[in-house]
Amino acid sequence: MSKILVTGASGQLGSELRVLSEGHSDQFIFTDRAELDITDREAVVSFFKQNTLDVLINCAAYTAVDKAESEEVLADFVNHKAVGYLAEACKKHNIKMIHISTDYVFNGKHYKPYKPNHPVDPVNIYGRTKLAGEQVMKEINPLNSIILRTSWVYSSFGNNFVKTMLRLGKERESLNVIVDQVGTPTYARDLAGAVLKIIPQLNNDKINTYHYSNEGVCSWYDFAKEIMDITGLDCKVNAIPTEQYPTPAPRPYYSVLCKDDIKNQFNLVIPHWKEALKACLRGIKEIANH
Template sequence: MKRVLLLGAQGQVGWELQHSRPPFVELRALGRQDLDIRDAAQVRHMAESFQPDYLINAAAFTAVDRAESEAEMAYAINRDGAAHCAQAAEVCGARLIHISTDFVFDGSQATPYQPADPVAPLGVYGASKAAGERQVRETLGDAALILRTAWVYSAHGNNFVKTMLRLMGERDALRVVGDQIGTPTWAAGLAHAIWTTLDHPEFTGIQHWTDAGVASWYDFAVAIQEEARAAGQLRRAIPIEMIATSAYPTAARRPACAVLDKSASYAALSAAPHWRVALRQMLIESTEA
């Protein structure tokens, strides 16, 4: 058995990790109400008492726009919390798996970002996550796994898919940004990839994992409507208009094109499905549930 301490257990990724726990894993899954990663002593005490082989940090401040006005909180969770996890992992000899984001990049590059490319976050959320990555590397170097992902959705939690499904049921038309490109990623597939890393101790350092393919938010919205209708979740189709980012102002600037290069992780673990295949599966499963 491998002992795994999971922090941020009630988030999208945390929930999917809990619900796909492999049989060889003894899991201690803690949500924010059980353990606040801002509290270094609490994190260390929990790690020392449970003595995990792996510590997975899926806890984060993920409200990208709110981070602009709550920078102190974003840094306390995304930078200091990551540091506390790294210190606790070091003390108890656990391997840290820390989840990070495509938002560490500015999205100005036309080709996919390699894990070693320099970071250049545009907003507080990305900057606080980049600071968290630095903290982890300062303490653990390449012994830790920092897994960057992007555009995460799940049947559980708040995300673009659930927002679109709600709006498509309520409104007669939608306008969605078409000039931001990335890769939608089903949290269930990401959770499976994370569990697979336990069989690959050599898979460490900064790595990228998303589903395959690319999309704009507009493409994603169109696919959500089509697949949700096919799955029987939406009665009617509404017109979806593609708009520019400039027509949809938000507090935080977002990367225009943040596609992550996954060749190393796909070779080490196994390739992810195309994002649309994963989306279809998620919508079919959530219709049946």
């Protein structure tokens, strides 16, 4: 029976892994900064000495994309240096490592779904620090380990686009949402399920990189419109170009991920983003009713 460590356990993916672990909780150790500060190398070394582990799922990340522009040192510690500390510990103790990365390692100027080996060129500090984390993990190269890039993550837990649209959809008569940034939303529970299915199949000498999002393609406008339509909220969604909604950090215009490799390698069936969204909205409603 594998012992699985989940870092960043209070985030969206960590929370969904906790839900899926119900009934098998003795197999999992869930940590956040209070239990394990991954930016403290000595703390990481000590934790891995004291606990017998088989797998690490690193969900911990600095994800405040705009704030990262003014907090580069902190973002780099969490997204880059800490990944190195974890990879060193995994290599030393022969632990499988699944590290979650992002579509933001790409510049968004491509026109076809990005394959894992496509040249990287991040356009903001968040993307650069996440790429540095990928690179340090590859240099250390713990066995049976992978980098898993994902995009536009949302969940019934934490703060995310879906929850923001639900709140604003109740408060306002209309909303302006960007139409010219295109990608694919990812329901964190689907991603969590895929990660758990992948773990027993890991058997690789060099770090492999895979992509996972739900199926299909949409803009943020399409995504917002679908949220309003499914929930029946009477809020008009207006399509606007990126230049009408300036942000401190630039975003890639196109970040659709090609998932052929991960589907073929691990025999995954991935739901369409609209079906995944319906499932998440049901979950949000259930939580609200309790």
